[in-house]
Amino acid sequence: SQQGEEDPQALSIQEGENATMNCSYKTSINNLQWYRQNSGRGLVHLILIRSNEREKHSGRLRVTLDTSKKSSSLLITASRAADTASYFCATDGGFTSGTYKYIFGTGTRLKVLA
Amino acid sequence: KAGVTQTPRYLIKTRGQQVTLSCSPISGHRSVSWYQQTPGQGLQFLFEYFSETQRNKGNFPGRFSGRQFSNSRSEMNVSTLELGDSALYLCASRYGQGYEQYFGPGTRLTVT
Numbered sequence: 001s002q003q004g005e006e007d008p009q010a011l012s013i014q015e016g017e018n019a020t021m022n023c024s025y026k027t028s029i030n031n032l033q034w035y036r037q038n039s040g041r042g043l044v045h046l047i048l049i050r051s052n053e054r055e056k057h058s059g060r061l062r063v064t065l066d067t068s069k070k071s072s073s074l075l076i077t078a079s080r081a082a083d084t085a086s087y088f089c090a091t092d093g094g095f096t097s098g099t100y101k102y103i104f105g106t107g108t109r110l111k112v113l114a
Numbered sequence: 115k116a117g118v119t120q121t122p123r124y125l126i127k128t129r130g131q132q133v134t135l136s137c138s139p140i141s142g143h144r145s146v147s148w149y150q151q152t153p154g155q156g157l158q159f160l161f162e163y164f165s166e167t168q169r170n171k172g173n174f175p176g177r178f179s180g181r182q183f184s185n186s187r188s189e190m191n192v193s194t195l196e197l198g199d200s201a202l203y204l205c206a207s208r209y210g211q212g213y214e215q216y217f218g219p220g221t222r223l224t225v226t
Contacts, residue, residue, distance in 0.1 A: 030212055042118075042204060043217040088157065092212065102147070104157035 006089060006108040014113050019076045021108040023089030024069075027101065030094045032065055034074050036085045037107075043088065046074070081114045116141065118207050118218035126224045132193040135221045139186050139207030145169075146188040147215065148180060151202040160203075163188055164210070192223075200225045 007022045023032070031050045035043040047063045049056045049072065056063045062075040076083055086107045093101030119138045127133050139146050148160040159172040163182035182188045186207070192199055202222050206215040 033214055035217075042219040043206075045214045045216060048214045090215075094211070102159055102162075104149075104159075106156055 006087070006105045008108060009106065010109045010111070012111045012113065013079055015079060015081055017079055019079050019083070019110055019112070021074045021087050021110070023072045023074070023105050025072075025089075025091045025103075025105075026070065027091075027093050029067070029091045031092045032072050033090045033092065034061075034063060034072075035088045035090060035104075037088065038085045046087075076110075079110075079112045081112050083110060084112045085110060118205060118216050120203075120205050120218035120221050122221060123219065124222045124224075126226060127195050128226055129195055129197060131195050132191065133195060133223060135190045135192075135203055135205075135223075137188045137190070137205030137207075137218060139188070139205075140216055143207035143209055143216075144186055145208045145210055146182055146186060147206045147208075148188070148190050149204040149206065150174075151204060151220075152200075157204070160190065195225045197225050199223065 005024050011019055013019050029051055031048055033048045034046040036046055037043045047056055047058050049063050049065045051067055060077045065072045086109050088107045089105045091103050118140055121136045137146055145164045147162040149157050150160055151157045160174055160178055161171040161180050162169045166182045177193045180190045202220045204220045205218045208215045
């Protein structure tokens with residue numbers, strides 16, 4: 001599996017429900033970021049969580065980071081139809097052996113049904 | 115603050131041609147990165163420029179090149195286009211390493 005692999009690949013929920021997406025990665029990181037992308041457009045930055053942080057909130061979003069398990073989760077509470085999009089995690093691994101690592105995951109396609 | 119802008123938004127080219135894409139970062143951001151997004155390969159890192167220097171490069175052939183100007187604007191060039199180069203090319207800027215990236219709307223390149 002590749003660095004920054006999201007789970008599930010696709011998720012369909014009813015409006016008002018919570019949506020949880022998970023991201024696993026392989027190497028050490030400086031921070032992890034979550035992005036949203038609507039239908040083939042540019043990505044919108046949601047949250048950045050640093051490696052020394054365990055949880056972060058932003059509005060209806062809650063992100064957790066477990067560096068021992070090399071995993072992160074994004075929780076969207078009280079989902080709305082407008083939350084329908086693809087969600088990506090990206091790991092910022094800094095420089096390793098002279099190479100800078102910034103890797104996106106495969107994404108979770110979220111569909112919120114009205 | 116104005117966001118990241120990319121031009122053109124859509125482009126159709128013929129195999130063998132070359133193309134130049136442009137990206138203007140958010141004011142004050144000195145780092146510009148380029149990504150290629152395709153349905154099959156997902157989002158892949160092309161390269162990053164910081165203060166006019168290429169800081170890192172992804173695993174793409176030499177046909178893909180870029181540069182950054184003193185005002186932090188960046189261009190990406192793809193020479194000898196192949197059908198597989200059809201993709202959404204995204205540019206992102208950030209203040210520096212460790213900061214969040216802000217993406218432009220992308221340039222949709224179609225190679226026929």
